[in-house]
Amino acid sequence: MPVKKCLICEEDAKYAIKDSKDYYCEECTQDQFGDISYLVKIEEMQQKKTGIDQLEEEQEVLKEE
Numbered sequence: 496m497p498v499k500k501c502l503i504c505e506e507d508a509k510y511a512i513k514d515s516k517d518y519y520c521e522e523c524t525q526d527q528f529g530d531i532s533y534l535v536k537i538e539e540m541q542q543k544k545t546g547i548d549q550l551e552e553e554q555e556v557l558k559e560e
């Protein structure tokens with residue numbers, strides 16, 4: 496599964512702003528918003544939405560030797 500990067504520090508993101516493509520890690524979320532009620536967990540988004548975005552990102556093929 497593709498990993499989203501935090502917009503600020505480029506750590507692995509865990510949260511996204513609803514209806515946007517801004518992603519944040521837990522730490523930056525707390526710094527920026529104070530709480531996470533504005534945000535959704537990326538995990539939950541991905542469970543609901545099996546979009547084309549995600550499929551394209553998963554097309555990176557790992558080659559075996």
Ligand SMILES: [Zn+2]
Binds near residue numbers: 501502519520522
């Ligand atoms: Zn961050």
